[in-house]
Amino acid sequence: MIEHRSHVYGVIGEFEKPEQLVHAAGKIREAGYRYFEAYSPFPVEGLPEAMAMRRNDVPLITLLGGLAGGLGGFGFQYWVNVVSYPLNIGGRPLNSWPAFIPVTFELTILAASLSAVFGMLALNGLPQPHHPIFNAHRFTHASTDRFFVCIQARDKKFHLADTARFLQGLAAHHVSEVHDD
Amino acid sequence: MSAGEPPINSPDITRLTPVLGPGHTYASVTDKISAIVLTRPTSLGWYIGFLIAFSIFGVLNIAIGWLMIKGVGIWGINIPIGWGFAIVNFVWWIGIGHAGTLISAILFLLNQKWRTSINRFAEAMTLFAVACAGLFPILHMGRPWYAFWMFPYPSVMGIWPQFRSPLIWDVFAVSTYGTVSLLFWFVGLIPDLATLRDRSTSKAKQIIYGMLAMGWRGSARHWQRYQSAYLLLAGLATPLVLSVHTVVSFDFAIAIVPGWHTTIFPPYFVAGAIYSGFAMVLSIAIPLRKAYGLEDFITMRHLDNMAKVMLATGLIVAYGYFFEFFMSLYSGNKFDVFLVQQRLHGPYSRFYFALILCNILLPQLMWFHKMRTNVAVLFVMSIVVNVGMWLERFVIVVISLTRDFVPSAWGRYSPTVWDWATLIGTLGMFVMLIFLFVRVLPAISIAEMRELVSETSEEHK
Numbered sequence: 001m002i003e004h005r006s007h008v009y010g011v012i013g014e015f016e017k018p019e020q021l022v023h024a025a026g027k028i029r030e031a032g033y034r035y036f037e038a039y040s041p042f043p044v045e046g047l048p049e050a051m052a053m054r055r056n057d058v059p060l061i062t063l064l065g066g067l068a069g070g071l072g073g074f075g076f077q078y079w080v081n082v083v084s085y086p087l088n089i090g091g092r093p094l095n096s097w098p099a100f101i102p103v104t105f106e107l108t109i110l111a112a113s114l115s116a117v118f119g120m121l122a123l124n125g126l127p128q129p130h131h132p133i134f135n136a137h138r139f140t141h142a143s144t145d146r147f148f149v150c151i152q153a154r155d156k157k158f159h160l161a162d163t164a165r166f167l168q169g170l171a172a173h174h175v176s177e178v179h180d181d
Numbered sequence: 182m183s184a185g186e187p188p189i190n191s192p193d194i195t196r197l198t199p200v201l202g203p204g205h206t207y208a209s210v211t212d213k214i215s216a217i218v219l220t221r222p223t224s225l226g227w228y229i230g231f232l233i234a235f236s237i238f239g240v241l242n243i244a245i246g247w248l249m250i251k252g253v254g255i256w257g258i259n260i261p262i263g264w265g266f267a268i269v270n271f272v273w274w275i276g277i278g279h280a281g282t283l284i285s286a287i288l289f290l291l292n293q294k295w296r297t298s299i300n301r302f303a304e305a306m307t308l309f310a311v312a313c314a315g316l317f318p319i320l321h322m323g324r325p326w327y328a329f330w331m332f333p334y335p336s337v338m339g340i341w342p343q344f345r346s347p348l349i350w351d352v353f354a355v356s357t358y359g360t361v362s363l364l365f366w367f368v369g370l371i372p373d374l375a376t377l378r379d380r381s382t383s384k385a386k387q388i389i390y391g392m393l394a395m396g397w398r399g400s401a402r403h404w405q406r407y408q409s410a411y412l413l414l415a416g417l418a419t420p421l422v423l424s425v426h427t428v429v430s431f432d433f434a435i436a437i438v439p440g441w442h443t444t445i446f447p448p449y450f451v452a453g454a455i456y457s458g459f460a461m462v463l464s465i466a467i468p469l470r471k472a473y474g475l476e477d478f479i480t481m482r483h484l485d486n487m488a489k490v491m492l493a494t495g496l497i498v499a500y501g502y503f504f505e506f507f508m509s510l511y512s513g514n515k516f517d518v519f520l521v522q523q524r525l526h527g528p529y530s531r532f533y534f535a536l537i538l539c540n541i542l543l544p545q546l547m548w549f550h551k552m553r554t555n556v557a558v559l560f561v562m563s564i565v566v567n568v569g570m571w572l573e574r575f576v577i578v579v580i581s582l583t584r585d586f587v588p589s590a591w592g593r594y595s596p597t598v599w600d601w602a603t604l605i606g607t608l609g610m611f612v613m614l615i616f617l618f619v620r621v622l623p624a625i626s627i628a629e630m631r632e633l634v635s636e637t638s639e640e641h642k
Contacts, residue, residue, distance in 0.1 A: 143376040
């Protein structure tokens with residue numbers, strides 16, 4: 001890090017109350033910024049709307065996972081009992097589907113749950129060993145009692161001094177730059 | 182925050198008792214809960230309690246070791262009583278687990294705020310109870326090292342598990358239940374692990390909690406997907422928890438043995454599971470809040486509500502007993518009628534009356550507000566209900582198997598010292614895991630408590 005100056009990741013500002021964060025996020029969006037992110041110690045109501053976030057794909061992944069689990073589970077039992085290892089017990093039907101329902105149900109739930117959790121983690125890019133935001137000086141408070149917003153340098157509208165001033169204008173405390181490494 | 186609180190000694194305080202003590206902020210709830218794990222020195226009481234539980238866990242290991250050497254003959258089981266303690270304990274433990282999922286999933290969907298401070302350790306309790314439960318059917322197999330034969334895998338023997346058997350349904354139900362409970366618990370923990378990562382001062386803790394938190398940074402996009410996943414898991418866990426004890430009851434109800442072959446079994450098993458589970462949550466919550474001074478978070482309102490749930494599910498169970506009884510007599514089936522007589526006058530009638538006392542008569546005290554708010558009474562009652570629910574499974578398993586259709590096939594059952602060692606050993610394992618859990622992970626969800634602070638502060642503005 002001696003040879004070259006590290007890159008700026010963005011400018012971060014801090015708030016004390018969730019309402020201030022929602023307000024600021026709305027204003028940042030109105031000002032035309034697109035690449036910014038809000039951080040909070042718990043999910044803040046109204047924040048996704050203020051940031052105009054689109055609906056997420058976790059429900060769709062869960063649905064697909066559940067369908068795969070259910071169809072695969074039933075299909076497997078059918079294959080085992082009808083194709084792979086048919087047992088003629090007093091002439092009873094090989095495809096005795098009501099008896100396959102409990103396992104089908106359990107596998108539906110299992111696959112849907114695994115899809116929900118791993119889908120959520122994958123879409124969030126987790127696990128991720130490091131992220132530039134952790135370089136921010138006071139960011140450890142983001143998991144306790146402070147609310148942060150960070151406007152990223154890759155935004156077209158980003159200008160170090162102007163953006164910092166803009167954040168200060170939104171009553172953010174401790175406005176500072178965040179470095180890449 | 183405390184501005185709108187009613188005076189603490191007002192007469193209808195119970196209705197208004199908050200789910201969170203007054204005066205808390207985001208920082209104060211975070212401090213108080215994370216301090217138990219990070220900064221508070223481990224108390225002497227913790228060491229003593231852990232040591233006792235660990236010793237009993239040792240007894241379990243000896244019992245299992247001897248079982249591996251000698252086989253299931255060391256237990257009291259013999260034809261006609263093939264099931265005995267192993268299945269009684271399995272059903273009992275798996276039932277206890279149900280309250281954790283009920284609290285975390287069903288009360289979440291019903292938007293019950295009071296679940297917030299009890300869901301984390303109730304979920305942990307579920308996991309540990311499922312672990313104890315899972316041991317029994319595996320040990321009962323006789324050759325537990327072949328347990329994997331129950332899973333469908335392409336084996337050289339060219340055969341598959343019998344998917345039409347309730348015992349295989351059980352394998353899928355219990356393993357799915359264990360997995361989904363673990364996922365639910367872990368997803369709930371992720372933001373709290375990030376909090377611990379950020380607040381711990383030692384390098385080792387930072388690395389361990391940091392790895393477990395997987396780089397969680399609480400961004401709005403993270404939270405949005407997180408909330409979706411959590412809500413979906415709650416929605417999936419709700420039918421799952423109802424299905425698990427239903428499938429367990431199928432182990433009995435699908436058979437033609439008198440006293441087992443009834444359609445009321447699934448709903449009454451589920452109600453009984455929730456009944457014993459809430460009793461166990463109370464048995465853990467009462468000492469926990471006392472030991473760590475968490476009375477602000479686990480308030481009288483929580484205890485009161487849990488007592489009410491216990492009362493309600495207890496009444497459903499009583500209804501189940503009544504109709505089991507009634508249908509046997511009403512059916513006119515001589516084997517069913519005979520079974521009722523055996524419950525009342527047979528060799529195990531003492532167990533039946535003890536069960537009625539523990540599960541139906543004594544819990545009626547919970548109708549009284551004075552009793553529901555008396556911590557000592559609640560604690561005793563929670564133990565009574567757990568004993569009662571264990572007796573219920575004993576009565577179901579043993580009386581039916583000792584008195585089936587042909588008198589020449591009748592028998593008697595009495596557990597051996599190894600049966601008791603295994604049962605008490607799993608209790609030791611359960612308590613030991615609870616001790617470890619409260620020491621290394623936040624016993625109350627910090628992120629959800631902060632949300633609760635945010636919501637309650639809005640109400641009182």
